[in-house]
Amino acid sequence: MKSPSLTELWEAGWPQSQEEFEAFVEVFQERLYRFLYYRLRNLHDAEDVMQSIFLKAYNERNKLQKVKNQAGPYLFRMAMNICIDRHRKKKREPPTSELDSTNELQIGIPAEAMEQAEIGRIYDILQQIPEKQAEVIRLRIMDELSFSEIAKVFGCFETTVRTRYRYGIRKLRQIIQKEENP
């Protein structure tokens, strides 16, 4: 049996059988993992959240039957909501936990630490532009989704996504120019 491609599954219905679900995981795990890692900035957190998302996706498959032709966008929307929740929760936590998380970044093998430092730098840059624009840029550049896919994730028009993207890049250009020529 030929395994379905990403484009086939992106607009497919929600997987119902175990075989369908296995194919679903196989196709989306890498993208979802990347998506989560760039937002949570922690490999372990990304893995945990991805597992919980997939488990939820399987356990609530009967409820999610209504998701037609939007399995991929729906999955990413779930992941995005979880990331937003975690960020909000983190903001409410006392500052000591933030210190802990920064310490965590510095601990570990050097390659991973450098990678995390790079992600942190990108995260800081994107924080300087509006969140919606930043999210579109993340999905477009880091997660390599097309504008139509991003539009489905956000549930808006493709033109809106394109506009946000353009504005975001222009603002980033200005910010980087300012940093280089203060």
Place this chain on the structure above:
Amino acid sequence: MKCHRIQNLILDRLPLPPEVEFSPDVQCHLADCPKCQQFYCECVKVVQSIRPSTSPIVPPGFKDNLIHRIRANELGIRYERSSAADKSRLWKPAYVISLALLILIGLAWFEPHAWFSCLWNRETPLPADLRLAQAFAGEFPSIPRTGVLYQSRDILFRPLNDYYREVHQWYPISIIDENGKIQCMKLSFIGDRKEKQIVKDESWYDFDRGSFIRILSINGNPFYINAFEDNKIVLTNLQDSSENRINIISIESYILPQPEEFLNLASSLSALWTDCNEVKIVHSKTTERYHGKPIQQIKSTLHKKNDYTNLYYYFNFRPDTNQIFEINTYLHKTPLLSIYPTQKSEARPYPRDLQQIPLLPDNKKYFRFDKLDAVPYIRTIDLNTLRETAWQGILYAKLDPCLYPIARIVDMFDFSVPSKRMVAIVYDNPDHCPLILLQSISLNRRYGLKIEKIGRPIHTSKSEKTIWESHFLDAAANHIYQIIPSFIKPQTNDVRGYLLKESQDTYAFLIAGKTTDKTQIILFLDRLTAFPQTTNDSNS
């Protein structure tokens, strides 16, 4: 094409790899427009700066683990469902059997079989002193005593020598007569006063009969019964002076008894309060009007120190007739008992509430004085207070006819055994040489008052200064010296405690210890100041 449109197209294409070429129109514009070329370069730079150089790889085996977990969960759910179904199948016979049992019990409820009533009438809460209650039930088998709240006290007629021959030895007791009047009686003993006689004053609440009974007996022979039956007070005087050698006469001069007599009376009536370690008698009189007639209310409060429970007795009098018409008992604000001695229709106790009283809380088996909470001290307390503290004991001697203080008490804690309460009692009996004893009094629910001789006088000087030593005094001294700043010196050892009677009313607790330079330090506990005196022999 305008630059703005070209720039938008550049932006749209940006993350794509460089090998993907622009459309010919855009390529032409870019070749001619340096501004758009610069924009393109800058945007590429922006994208490169926000594009991570590496991409994370999904941990190996993630998918397998996930699938395995999903399968395990599914199996678990199925297993739980099947086990639940099996359990329900197993319980079905139990449901049937329990239903049948319920029907049987329901039928038996309406059948007045003796076996069922025995089954149903479970044992009431155990009396405070089961041992005494059983002994008492054995002595008087004619009176059924199933389910009692029992209390007893001993009235001691002490042996008198020639010095007292002319003195009439008697005790006041209070009773409520059938007309609701409080009678203050003189209880005296007739006969050979050289032998010790104990009159037992016992009272209990009988749950089966719903009545209070109070019996005074000597040597197992009851001579007085005061019962609350059929909604009224019933008195039965079984006195046989020839047999019991007890004489009860009314004291006409008493108008109202003293507050402590109210307390005794109340405790005899309710038979609930057997383990007070602190009794506070509030003798408050209130003049109010009841149905248009002036009444007088006397309130007695029994305050229990450890668990902060209070038992209140309200005696309502009519001062014109000196007649008690209502006695109310409250545990905090919960009514326990109301007695209307003269109104038959309204007189009834509250047996339902009465059975709910936590008489024997499991966690309060003994009175405990915590070491840290108890400030070390010696205090002289009134004998009357101690009598109320332990009214079942021999300290009842306060009611000796001589009416002078026969004993002084120094109350202190035993730091080696915190559950015990140590009391040094000094008997100044004029019949004998001054008898001085160190005794421990331990109060607990099971045995009531227990008195042990724990020390001995070691020295009596001509100036009537006496010093006692005891192991518990040493224990107290070892505990106390550590918290006295002036005494904290390095290498202080061999700390001992002594009790010193300086004069008639003055006591001192001495702590003596030797330091490494052989300096003996003596502390006077009351003032907590060190005496600079250095002695070689502490006993002298």
